[in-house]
Amino acid sequence: MSAQKHKLTIDLVIPVFNEVGVLEQTYSKTCESIHGLPYTFNIFFVDDGSADGTAESLAALARTDNQITVLSLARNFGHQAALTAGLDASQGDFVISMDADGQHPPELIPQMIELFIAGYDIVQAQRIEEAQGTSFKTITSSAFYSLINRISGTQMTSGAADFRGMSRQAVDALKSMPEYHRFLRGMIAWIGYRSVILPYHEVKRTAGKSKYSLGKMFRLAMDAIFSFSLVPLYIGLSAGITFFCLAGLEIIYVLSFWVTGRTSNLAPGWSSLMFVILIVSGMLMVLLGFIGIYVGYIFQEVKRRPVYLLKKDDPK
Numbered sequence: 001m002s003a004q005k006h007k008l009t010i011d012l013v014i015p016v017f018n019e020v021g022v023l024e025q026t027y028s029k030t031c032e033s034i035h036g037l038p039y040t041f042n043i044f045f046v047d048d049g050s051a052d053g054t055a056e057s058l059a060a061l062a063r064t065d066n067q068i069t070v071l072s073l074a075r076n077f078g079h080q081a082a083l084t085a086g087l088d089a090s091q092g093d094f095v096i097s098m099d100a101d102g103q104h105p106p107e108l109i110p111q112m113i114e115l116f117i118a119g120y121d122i123v124q125a126q127r128i129e130e131a132q133g134t135s136f137k138t139i140t141s142s143a144f145y146s147l148i149n150r151i152s153g154t155q156m157t158s159g160a161a162d163f164r165g166m167s168r169q170a171v172d173a174l175k176s177m178p179e180y181h182r183f184l185r186g187m188i189a190w191i192g193y194r195s196v197i198l199p200y201h202e203v204k205r206t207a208g209k210s211k212y213s214l215g216k217m218f219r220l221a222m223d224a225i226f227s228f229s230l231v232p233l234y235i236g237l238s239a240g241i242t243f244f245c246l247a248g249l250e251i252i253y254v255l256s257f258w259v260t261g262r263t264s265n266l267a268p269g270w271s272s273l274m275f276v277i278l279i280v281s282g283m284l285m286v287l288l289g290f291i292g293i294y295v296g297y298i299f300q301e302v303k304r305r306p307v308y309l310l311k312k313d314d315p316k
Contacts, residue, residue, distance in 0.1 A: 009040045010113060013086030013097040015079055017048040020057050023100045027061055033106040039113065043068045044086045045100075049076030074309040080182040081308040083162055087171055096165040103202050104163040111198060112165040121193035123165040127202045160185060160197070169193065180307060232290040239283045 012030065016023055023045070034041050045058050045068060055072060062068040071085055083097055094116045098104040104125065112123045162184060166174070173191045174184070 008094065008113070008117075009042065009092040010034075010109075011090040011092030011095045012041065012043045012109075013046065013083065013090060013095060014043065014100050015046045015048055015082035015086060015097075016050060016054055016058065016100045017076065017079070017082070018050045018052045018054060019100045020050070020053040022102060023054065023057060024061070026100050026102050026106070029102070030106040030109070031065075033109050037110060037113070040092075041067050042090070042092060044089055045070050046082040046086045047072045048079065048082040049073050072311040074311045077308045079162070080184055083184060084182060085308045085310065087166075088175060090171060093168050094165055095168070095171050098163050099161075104161075105200055105203060108163075108198060108200055115196050115198065116165055116167060119194065120196045121167040121170045122188060122195035124160050124188075124195055124197055125163040126160045126197045126199050128199050163200075164188070167193070178307075180305065182307060232293075235290075239287070 012034075014023075014026070014030075019026075027043075030043070043065070045061070047055050047058055047070060055070075058068075058070045062070050069089065071089055073082060073085060077085075086097065087095060094113060096109060096112055098106065108125060112125075115123045166188070170188070170191060170193050173193070174187060177187055177191075179187075
């Protein structure tokens with residue numbers, strides 16, 4: 001086993017976006033965590049179009065440490081695309097992805113490697129929520145995972161962000177999935193290799209603020225829902241069937257007046273008619289909206305645009 005450990009190559013993939021002054025501390029803590037471990041380490045920093053001096057900081061770090069490779073994206077493609085770029089560039093036996101904001105403790109790296117050596121292809125770090133945690137992010141995250149697990153055939157772990165380790169087999173499987181709208185947490189859960197959960201307590205950001213705005217969180221949730229489930233279409237179909245049945249009952253109800261000779265009791269109701277028209281029209285618009293979203297996703301997929309573009313390979 002000792003010889004096997006010394007042969008292992010471990011790649012760290014760290015996407016970065018406007019984290020100047022923060023990534024230096026994350027790099028320092030990461031070096032402390034991997035110092036003395038009997039493996040070969042490579043660190044891939046992926047600059048996701050930063051505009052605050054992050055690129056210069058990364059270049060300075062790369063000049064002092066030959067373990068570092070800096071990948072610069074042509075613009076801000078988003079967190080999932082940056083992660084994909086780092087995973088595509090990695091060649092190691094075990095690849096660990098983590099954020100640069102300091103909330104993913106690098107102290108877990110040795111445990112992740114041990115679990116990989118024990119035979120797990122995916123080591124998923126899971127954030128442990130505090131008992132008193134009732135923040136907006138906590139509530140919405142819990143609601144999202146509850147929803148996605150109900151409507152999709154893929155079970156995803158609540159509190160499991162993009163802090164994980166993957167074997168070369170798992171990374172290669174992920175690379176074979178070239179879809180444009182990427183929700184890596186779901187894609188990795190979908191591939192189904194042997195996995196284990198590693199719980200941790202999330203620490204506060206070293207500095208700065210989160211780059212995941214409410215809008216970005218919403219778009220990521222939409223990518224997850226429309227990439228992993230057809231339930232929205234079934235909701236529209238179910239609503240259509242329901243209104244069709246109600247229309248059938250209405251026909252039977254009106255015919256009963258003709259059969260019993262009580263046609264004089266039939267009075268046209270403008271308000272009820274408008275109510276039905278509005279409800280049916282609204283249902284149709286919702287259904288068409290769902291269809292439009294799926295068609296839009298298909299349109300973006302068939303164009304086969306790359307998930308990201310590299311600006312350059314920065315010199316070490």
